[in-house]
Amino acid sequence: MEGNSILHAFNNIYFAIFALFCFKLLIKISLALLTHFYIVKGNRKEAARIAEEIYGIAPGSWADRSPLHEAAFQGRLLSLKTLIAQGFNVNIVTIDRVSALHEACLGGHVACAKVLLENGAQVNAVTVDGITPLFNACCSGSAACVNMLLEFGAKPQLESHLASPIHEAVKRGHRECMEILVANDVDIDQEDTQHGTPLYEACTYQRTDCVKKLLELGASVDLGKRLDTPLHAAVRKSSAEVANLLIDYGASMTCRNAEFKCALDLAAPNSKMGKVLLLREGPASLAQLCRLCIRKCLGRSCLYVVHKLNLPEPLEKFLLYR
Template identity: 75%
Template sequence: MQRILTKFTPSEESQAQQNYIYNGYICNTLMSGSWADRSPLHEAAFHGRLLSLKTLIAQGFNVNIVTIDRVSPLHEACLGGHVACAKVLLENGANVNSVTIDGVTPLYNACCSGSAACVNVLLEYKAKPQLECQLPSPIHEAAKRGHRECMEILLAHGVNIDQETSQLGTPLYVACSFQRPDCVKKLLELGANVERGRLQDTPLHAAARKSSVKVVDLLIDYGADVKWRNTEGKRPIDLAAPNSSVEKALLLREGPAALTQLCRLCIRKCLGRLRLHKVTSLELPERLKEFLLYRVC
């Protein structure tokens, strides 16, 4: 279950019962009826009320109680980024891989909230970092929202950096679509395939539709093909807004790359993604190692 956060004003307090006030915002559920059967445990977890949560558990409340939409208290704690509450629930037997009717897991919610602490504690309790392709993907959600630390933690736990879903594409494609330059940079540094996006649409196609020149330049620096055509036969420049800064950036990069750039890409390709971290241990001048890692131009 996901929520849409809308700024709260006093006049809105009488809205429909499915609306719930949280830290000055109205949280509207995307599925009606999911608030009617919320337990006190859900409420305590949602608000991060640790003492209340412990008291309720001591009184015998089932930590795995779910709503009609199969939302658990652990889902709520992670969506709010309340790591202490999440840990108490897990210590008392909460199902770390519980799934709502929409396929959402606590780990997905933790990535939604951007809580690296929650992500870490869930993985410590054996949360599955990568789920079946039909379920909402935690790493895609982290990339979408620009939560780089959550994304890095998942990658460190073996999530496929180029995991592609039919609706979203790869994490890199998602980060480009939502203009998250920090996530784009980190994914590229870690060896994400710069040409793999969604079907024949590359990350550069996704970036060209937006307004971030920084994302476009990052992709080209890491070897993105400015002339790649998607299923509609369009190059990235064909998708850029006319006379925009993105179109100008693409025009400037249409020519052949510098020899130094081609050498860097060739060496990185020969090393392969899984060995990029060994660049620092190579017997090379420090400046050359920095160059291969894109730390200097």
């Protein structure tokens, strides 16, 4: 009898906890609906107050995109100045911590970004995804925005867990933004765990101008992504121009990656890239050619092998007259 009473008491406790959970969930759903209603009606301040209670957002933040965000993103300078004059906080953010300055830089609107900064916008604000206004400026390719952010104290060299502006500039082929960052002491060989070095990123996206400039500025030609070198990346993308450029600056053709493959191992058989690499290797590549011949054409004559492999003319002559 006593055991039944204890079991009944525990059941009541579990039921009470479940009922309390459902009640809190119902309140949150109701407040979320009420927030949406206020936003639709245009009463964003009341929506913000409710959102702060629901999500625990710091005071002064808004749960949705504000008119300030929209004006900054669309480059409407007059509207932006009017909103600031009306008392809008320049540092209000969305739930994802996106500020109006983020939006202005993403759109490349340097005048709007300047007004926000002059009115106290946080130059190094970070979104939940680790995005800064400087990253967005590099994304848009606005060298003017990049320069202005740096003048207002933006950090060009960021912590490893944040999105890297120089990698974004290189990825999109914005060479001028990249040069500005390097001139402001950004590590030219900074290795991002996801993207490798800026040179590796440039080779991956076949940004020849950026590759050339990075090499001219002193980027290490063999530093890439872990054991993968920039030359590995260029060969994977079949970019003969980039590969030649890297080799001209001393890229090693014998470096092996985590799969123990050198650049030539990654080139497709009989491809233009393979021929380029063989030519650049010169006579030193004969040993590898012989191995390839043995695998492909056992028992055949050397003339047959040369014809079958469709080698470039200098190597063809070299083989036939040895």
